[in-house]
Amino acid sequence: MSTQSSLLPAGFDALAPFVEYWAADTAAGRARCRDLSDEASRVAFYNAANELVPKALACLDKRPLDQLDESEQRLMRLVLSFAHVAMAVELQREEEPRHARYRPYMRITRAPADL
């Protein structure tokens, strides 16, 4: 786990197991992670990240976005992915698989975070 832990800033080790799948580069990629995920992986990520998101944002807000180092950029991408997965876990819940079949038709073509 030590390699995984170094992926993220100190204090966010609990999120390291989720980097590989959830820290997608683009908004479209993050939406795709949600759409293709199963409930167990969504809930695991949500449970690990829910309380850490405000702390992560407070940490990341200390520096301009273009000065985030690689571990901070990964944390940023994870937090952005949480925005998508929270919709599934908190709101759609057991309806998520039904909606996930159709949501890819709404193609994300641009987001400020991608620029």
Added chain:
Amino acid sequence: MNTPVTGPGAPPGEEALALGTGPIPAGPYYRPEYFELEREAIFRRTWLNIGHVCELPEAGSFIVRQLDFASASILITRGKDGVVRAFHNVCTHRGTQLVAEQEGLKSTFTCPYHAWTFSNDGQLRAAPDFERFYVDKAQCSLPAVAVDVCAGLIFVNLDPSPKQGLREFLGPFVEQWETLPVGDATTFSEYIYEIDANWKLTYDNFQENYHLRFIHPRSGGGGAVGPDNPFGYPMDYKFYGEHRTQTIWTNPAPKLSPAQMVAFGKLVPALMQRGLMNHPYGRAYWAVFPNLFMIGTPTQPFVHYVMPISATRSRGVIRIYWVGDDMNASERYGREFSMAMARDVHSEDRVVIEAGQRGLNSGALQHIHLQQQEVLLRHLMYHVDAKIQAYKAEQAGGAA
């Protein structure tokens, strides 16, 4: 004069009742022959939003937009004089599509076929061995398309001589829009969908709230409906010629999820810091004939247009316009969350709209019944048909 309906769910006013109360014909929502008339009577001669000036940030910036209903590709440029111009994206030699890219930075465009080169103000600058042609370069400029901008939004009109300028067309909306953040937008979140549905059927879904509690009980139910307004009906409807507005109801006690509270708790302070959180049109919804609507909500200020492809296929474009690059991680998170939330709602809409089209396509229904709170749908259909009848009369007059 407008006669606003007061309060959510209140009975229709005089202007609404003047549109009639009977069922409307179902044919215009699937019949190809009706769509052919719409194509000529409306889409080829009406101002249509297809972009924003933030996509043309400097001299030489260009974008290309496909207008399927006209089989047209439109090239929009910003010249070194700062002027935004639009052209058919077609070489005036033998019609080759001039620009293959969708956006970029170029002051000239060279046709891939015989290397005719045009400046971004449309003039033919150079053409190999041009002496052998029987025409002057001045007669070979790119075919211009009428273009104008309001509140940063770029509109084009395929009519070579539009009957109205954009500002006249938009009427009182101009003054309202020019106070909005969208005019200062520098970036946006965008998602696009294609749908097997008529453009009106698609657009109509976004003109009524009757469906909210059934289609969006989870994705949108926490704020859009409430015990005092179980259908989330708007506060009022108003009519401005072929355009219309509603005032979105404000839920006094929205039920937000924990993540929604965090996200909006990050986005709202950023908007306040930018001075964008409080403006007079925060609950406004403007519907611009035929296919555009815009929402003033500061946390989700989006523009949505539905372009027809055929009688039963359309493409929707949703853009949430933002002022300034993400200032920090919190604002970035709030913007991504706002888009993810809107996308869930619109995805649910898309599914049920297609189901509606599948039902209509058989011709089993002769008519569609509309209730009081679907009056904006009736208003759109009224003006669509009025344009078609006027077009038919014009054609008959021309043939006589």
